[in-house]
Structure formats: structure tokens, C-alpha cells
Amino acid sequence: MTTTHQNQIKDHSPVCFIASCRLPTQWGEFTMYGFEDVRNRQEHVALTVGNIASGQAVLGRIHSECLTGDALFSKRCDCGPQLEAAMKAVQQAGCGVIVYLRQEGRGIGLLNKIRAYKLQDEGLDTVDANLALGLPVDARDFSLAKDILDYLGIHSVQLMTNNPQKVATLQAHGINVVNRIPLHVGQNPENQHYLYTKIEKLKHFTD
């Protein structure tokens, strides 16, 4: 199906709404909304529960794609357990949103992330591995999340994250982050150094 101009979220937005459906999961049912970034045909989704457009601050997470952690059970990171915890929390609250952005590997893509993982196997940390490849430490564009939240009628969130940059960037794009909810799950011996580097170099909250 081709994207039509009238699905565009806003005049200036590169994101188009395409379709929505039910998504039953082991934790309960979500509504899944599919979006397309017309610049690069990248596909993103949002999962919602309950009355998200009431004007109240909505419990939410902006999750970045991590094929290895979200789908392949990798212990190198904490992404899978964070996604699971966020989906459960939204279901328990009876209202909320998960915006799932397909910005794999902090935006460098899956194959570059594998290259970065190889350098980490040889001793570099998650930041220096990206730099050694001549790639940005973090190439994600959170403005897409703003456009998707706008489409859903959400202007204010209680954000589940440990990443101060994510909060700051969302605020800068006009999403009111009224509260940050720590999300410390999925620690294991394999991701100990990775989590340490996020705290030391990327200044993630330890709470």
C-alpha cells in the first residue's frame, strides 16, 4: 500500500499514519498503530492502552529498536526486559503508550551494531566502538516520537527511562515530561560493563 498525503500527521512532519489494529499479548491487549517515515520508508509503531487522549499525563516509553535484545533474548543489553516491564506497567495502569522507534543500534543500524559488538568483544566500550567505526555515539531522532504522540493526542507523559538525554530531547520537541520513572531491570553479568558505561559516559540515571 502506498502512503497518501492525507495520512501525514502534520504539514511539516515526515511521519504518516498507515493503519491500526488489535495486538493481543501475554500481558493484555494493545492497539497497535503503524507509521511510515516518508523520507526513508522506515516503519515505526505505537502500542496504546486506554483513554490516552484525556489530557492527563500518560504513562509511556519511547523504546528504540534492539533486535538482539527485544527479539533474540540477548544478554548484552537491558532492552528486552525494559520493553517487557514497560508493556506490563502500561497494562497494569490501564492506560499508556509505548512508542517503538525502529532506530536500531542507537540509530546506526543492525549491521553496524554487529560491527560495534565485535569491537566490544575485543575490549572497546559501547561508546568508543561507535566512534572507532566513524559513527555517532547516538544517531537517534526523537522528534519522530513527538509527531507520533501528537497524532495520538498525547502532549504530556510520565516517561519510563533512565536516559536524561531522552527526557531533554522530548522536552525540547514540545512533549511535556511531567515525571521520569526509572526503569532498572534486566541486569546480568554480561551487560554489567555496558550498563556501567551508560552511567559513566552517557550519564544515565542510577537512581
Ligand SMILES: Nc1nc2c(ncn2[C@@H]2O[C@H](COP(=O)(O)OP(=O)(O)OP(=O)(O)O)[C@@H](O)[C@H]2O)c(=O)[nH]1
Ligand atoms: N551502537 C550500539 N547500540 C546499542 C548497543 N547496545 C544497545 N544498543 C542500542 O541502544 C538502543 C537502546 O538505547 P540505550 O542507550 O540502551 O537506552 P535508552 O533507550 O537510551 O535509555 P532507556 O530509556 O533508559 O532504556 C537500542 O537501539 C539498542 O539497539 C551497543 O553496544 N552499540
Ligand SMILES: [Zn+2]
Ligand atoms: Zn538492546
